[in-house]
Every structure is written in C-alpha cells, then in structure tokens.
Amino acid sequence: MINSDAFTKRLQKVIDFYGESASSFSEKIGVQRSSISHILSGRNKPSLDFVMKILTTYPEVELYWLLNGKGTFPSESKNENAPDLFSNEDKTQTEPKPAGKPFPNQISNQILNSNDSKQIERIVIFYTDGSFKNFENSI
DSSP states (O other): OOOHHHHHHHHHHHHHHTTOOHHHHHHHHTOOHHHHHHHHHTSSOOOHHHHHHHHHHOTTSOHHHHHHSOSOSSOHHHHHHOOOTTOOSOOOOOSOOOSSSOOHHHHHHHHHTOOOOOOOOEEEEEOTTSOEEEEEOOO
C-alpha cells in the first residue's frame, strides 16, 4: 500500500527539483491543476495514470522511489546514459559495454550465423522498463 503522505513529499521534491510550479508541472505531465492540488493536499491518492505520466515526462524519476521511497532521485543511471527515445539524432555510444551477458546485436549475430537447421518461430524482446516486443515468423 502506498503511503500518501510520503508520496506527496516525493512528488513535491520532483516538482521542486525541476523548478516547476504545481500549475506548470500539471501542464507538462498533462493533468488538470486540481489533480496536483488534490494529491499534494492529501485529498486524493495518485492514480496509476498519474504516476505513469510523471515517469514518461521525467525519465529521471524512478517508479519504486516515487511510490515507496526505495532507490534514488534523480536516477543516476537514467540521467547519464539514457537514450533519448524522442530525438532524431544518431548518438554513438563511446563507452565499452560491460562484459557478462551478450547484448542483442551479439545474440542476433549468433542466431543468424548459426548452422542450426531449426527455424525461429518467435522472438520476444523484454525491455528494462517492463515493456516488450513480440516478433513472430510469418513463414
């Protein structure tokens, strides 16, 4: 269960961090000003839609930190190396990737260069934000 008082303090911290007023914050995340006011006053609890709008608009805000205070804000990992999904710029990563698990390009090369006679039926890619893409072989 979410602690509304603690959530309110974290929400206020996010608003202050970005130098926003409650009104400008509500405009940026796409909710009515009264929604922010009611949540900050403790009258209403935040909806899932409200929380998701914050996370979408401000990627430095971590879900677990916002909901229950676990983690950090602003998120260092998202802040420094997060890809800008809405940018048309081609950004080349200059840092080498850490050793360990193979990355998607390495995996796809292994699959494509395999001499295995088996055919791929489906590939599912899971992203760290919990979303996924499903690719099915249409042959």
